[in-house]
Amino acid sequence: MQKLIKDGTIANDSWTIIKTATGPEIFQAAPGKAFIVPLQLWKDFREEIEEYNGSIAVWLDSNESINKIGAGLQSLPLIALNFPAFSDGRSYSNARELRLAHNYKGEIRAIGDVLRDQVFFMSRCGFSSFQLREDQDADACLMALNDFSDAYQLSAAEPLPLFRRR
Amino acid sequence: MYQYDNYDHQMLRDRIAQYRDQTQRYLDGKLSEAEFLPLRLQNGLYIQRLAPMLRIAVPYGMLSSRQLRKLAYIANHYDKGYGHFTTRQNIQFNWPALEDLPDLLTELAEVEMHAIQTSGNCIRNTTTDQFAGVAVDELEDSRGYCEIIRQWSTFHPEFAYLPRKFKIAVCGTKVDQAATQLHDIGIYLVSNTAGETGFRILAGGGLGRTPIIGKEIFDFVEKKHLLTALEAILRVYNREGRRDNKYKARIKILVKETGVDAFKQKVNHEWEDLKASGLQLTDEEITRCQSFFTDPDYQTLDNEPDTLKQQLSENLMFASWHEQNVNPHKIDGYAIVTVCFKSTGVAPGDVTDIQLNALADLSDKYSFGEARVTHDQNVVLADVPQEDLFSLWQELQSAAMSSQNLGLLTDLICCPGGDFCALANAKSIPIAESIQRKFSSVEAQKEIGKLSLNISGCMNACGHHHVGNIGILGVDKKGDEFYQVSLGGSSSKEASLGKIIGPAFAEEEIPAVIETIVDVYKNNRQENELFIDTFQRMGIAPFKEKVYAKAD
Numbered sequence: 001m002q003k004l005i006k007d008g009t010i011a012n013d014s015w016t017i018i019k020t021a022t023g024p025e026i027f028q029a030a031p032g033k034a035f036i037v038p039l040q041l042w043k044d045f046r047e048e049i050e051e052y053n054g055s056i057a058v059w060l061d062s063n064e065s066i067n068k069i070g071a072g073l074q075s076l077p078l079i080a081l082n083f084p085a086f087s088d089g090r091s092y093s094n095a096r097e098l099r100l101a102h103n104y105k106g107e108i109r110a111i112g113d114v115l116r117d118q119v120f121f122m123s124r125c126g127f128s129s130f131q132l133r134e135d136q137d138a139d140a141c142l143m144a145l146n147d148f149s150d151a152y153q154l155s156a157a158e159p160l161p162l163f164r165r166r
Numbered sequence: 167m168y169q170y171d172n173y174d175h176q177m178l179r180d181r182i183a184q185y186r187d188q189t190q191r192y193l194d195g196k197l198s199e200a201e202f203l204p205l206r207l208q209n210g211l212y213i214q215r216l217a218p219m220l221r222i223a224v225p226y227g228m229l230s231s232r233q234l235r236k237l238a239y240i241a242n243h244y245d246k247g248y249g250h251f252t253t254r255q256n257i258q259f260n261w262p263a264l265e266d267l268p269d270l271l272t273e274l275a276e277v278e279m280h281a282i283q284t285s286g287n288c289i290r291n292t293t294t295d296q297f298a299g300v301a302v303d304e305l306e307d308s309r310g311y312c313e314i315i316r317q318w319s320t321f322h323p324e325f326a327y328l329p330r331k332f333k334i335a336v337c338g339t340k341v342d343q344a345a346t347q348l349h350d351i352g353i354y355l356v357s358n359t360a361g362e363t364g365f366r367i368l369a370g371g372g373l374g375r376t377p378i379i380g381k382e383i384f385d386f387v388e389k390k391h392l393l394t395a396l397e398a399i400l401r402v403y404n405r406e407g408r409r410d411n412k413y414k415a416r417i418k419i420l421v422k423e424t425g426v427d428a429f430k431q432k433v434n435h436e437w438e439d440l441k442a443s444g445l446q447l448t449d450e451e452i453t454r455c456q457s458f459f460t461d462p463d464y465q466t467l468d469n470e471p472d473t474l475k476q477q478l479s480e481n482l483m484f485a486s487w488h489e490q491n492v493n494p495h496k497i498d499g500y501a502i503v504t505v506c507f508k509s510t511g512v513a514p515g516d517v518t519d520i521q522l523n524a525l526a527d528l529s530d531k532y533s534f535g536e537a538r539v540t541h542d543q544n545v546v547l548a549d550v551p552q553e554d555l556f557s558l559w560q561e562l563q564s565a566a567m568s569s570q571n572l573g574l575l576t577d578l579i580c581c582p583g584g585d586f587c588a589l590a591n592a593k594s595i596p597i598a599e600s601i602q603r604k605f606s607s608v609e610a611q612k613e614i615g616k617l618s619l620n621i622s623g624c625m626n627a628c629g630h631h632h633v634g635n636i637g638i639l640g641v642d643k644k645g646d647e648f649y650q651v652s653l654g655g656s657s658s659k660e661a662s663l664g665k666i667i668g669p670a671f672a673e674e675e676i677p678a679v680i681e682t683i684v685d686v687y688k689n690n691r692q693e694n695e696l697f698i699d700t701f702q703r704m705g706i707a708p709f710k711e712k713v714y715a716k717a718d
Binding site for chain 1: 171173176177180181183184188197201204205287314317318320321322323324325326327328329401404405409439440443444445447448451454
């Protein structure tokens with residue numbers, strides 16, 4: 001079972017990720033649940049999603065642009081950004097753009113190859129929840145969120161870089 | 167020099183604690199080789215052919231005497247008594263053990279040094295011209311801006327996993343000694359028509375397999391937007407740089423494949439979002455960072471004092487060294503001294519613990535306790551009173567650091583090559599040595615004049631062979647080592663890439679080939695032409711003809 005860190009604590013996960021899907025059948029067959037669906041599915045089946053009585057969020061792969069989300073971005077309760085490999089840094093930029101350019105206030109979740117040694121930087125970029133890779137120690141990851149006491153750069157939580165606070 | 171405050175110290179301590187834990191988990195088998203790799207690389211640790219190699223950051227090349235002594239101590243305690251100055255103003259050690267690294271880093275932190283981001287796919291050490299702040303024709307001291315960039319790029323959370331490494335150079339001097347146009351981002355301080363100082367920013371330069379000169383992205387950026395402009399470029403690169411092929415992953419390939427105009431558009435789009443953010447620099451921050459690089463306590467001295475004139479006329483050796491290694495200083499009565507200790511049989515950049523300690527003592531005695539590492543792997547004492555030059559030279563002689571070949575043929579740049587490096591196709595240090603033996607007379611070298619000769623042991627081009635007036639590249643031909651020669655490269659403001667002269671040569675042929683090339687230049691030069699000028703006037707054909715001419 002993959003563990004979840006959310007808003008600085010270990011939390012239960014109410015969301016189910018639909019990794020690949022071409023149609024709305026999966027969530028339609030499970031009323032009242034919460035699903036994270038691929039961006040393309042969310043764009044292709046807006047009507048079905050409107051009619052669904054549960055919650056729907058989207059996930060983007062690292063090569064997908066935030067701009068592809070388009071209208072409706074602000075109404076999404078959660079946007080998950082995938083790390084196909086921990087060394088693929090594109091989702092860091094996507095998270096920063098969501099927070100800083102789009103002023104998105106909802107949950108941004110890191111999914112995929114999410115490891116202890118990267119969660120600090122992820123949180124600095126605006127990720128608020130982390131679905132850890134299966135083998136990860138959740139307590140250790142929680143501690144890693146405090147690896148550094150401060151940072152030179154601005155972040156979603158701290159809009160002033162260090163040089164404006166010194 | 168920049169002085170750490172509590173914030174800088176605390177973040178450095180945090181990183182060491184984090185790295186100590188990461189190393190322990192790796193040694194305990196809890197962290198895989200692949201997962202530990204970028205963590206150790208971003209702390210400067212490579213695993214090389216013979217042993218680990220640790221690269222320590224020397225921000226924009228500046229070292230205090232205290233730091234030099236610490237490096238001497240590290241050479242002694244963790245290495246075999248020597249280190250190696252790199253072409254990006256850093257220093258590396260070849261033998262420290264992986265498990266000793268956290269302790270070594272703790273010692274370095276005592277003198278405000280570290281190995282952060284000296285390797286890995288992240289923003290590397292920011293470099294600049296070694297004459298910054300003392301050059302005669304400088305627009306503004308670049309080092310305050312380098313420090314601003316250093317802090318912005320250190321632990322930047324968004325850019326820790328870029329497609330590939332990323333190097334930035336800043337130049338505020340008229341003569342560019344920082345190879346600025348061959349960096350992922352090259353920054354020139356410029357003034358606009360209103361007389362304000364700002365930045366001209368290039369992107370997409372680099373050496374390696376596909377050498378490219380950087381393209382202009384911004385012709386003038388206001389000071390306050392230095393970081394917003396850099397962040398915009400980096401974001402476009404992080405998102406769109408190729409990750410499918412490491413040989414096509416540098417920003418130069420992205421700029422080339424996207425097209426400069428389309429790339430600029432993307433950057434401008436990001437920049438619009440960033441301009442109004444807190445990242446915009448404040449006057450206070452610029453002033454704060456610049457305040458660490460103010461002039462030392464210069465005395466009122468005369469230019470060319472009589473004592474110096476007399477010493478120059480009485481001692482030919484001193485005069486020869488003075489002519490080659492001493493540059494004019496912006497303040498009357500002072501001089502910039504480049505200490506060159508490249509000598510035959512020693513790998514360029516190699517420096518012993520004894521030499522490091524001697525440099526520390528000499529910088530205390532003659533140059534306000536500071537020294538600078540250069541892109542050509544030499545060391546500069548930037549603030550030497552002219553009346554002290556003779557005694558400095560005498561002391562350099564007894565420390566075996568008075569080579570007077572600065573800027574001449576044997577002051578060559580050379581990577582560690584196949585003797586040390588796991589990537590190399592061929593050895594490079596023995597090639598350097600064979601050339602140095604062929605041209606051992608300084609007088610003969612002076613007769614040839616300024617000529618840069620750069621040697622790389624493989625296509626990764628750590629020895630910058632593309633931008634040597636003469637470049638030598640080690641290549642592998644069915645298991646045998648051969649050497650390809652190129653001519654006409656330059657890393658100056660008029661940067662150019664060398665052209666390959668023809669089929670590669672065997673190791674033993676190289677000294678004679680170089681001699682033939684130099685002879686073609688000597689026989690054809692006009693008036694004050696340097697090698698590069700003659701080459702540009704005549705092209706490669708006459709060189710090629712002589713080099714490949716059949717023996718009679």
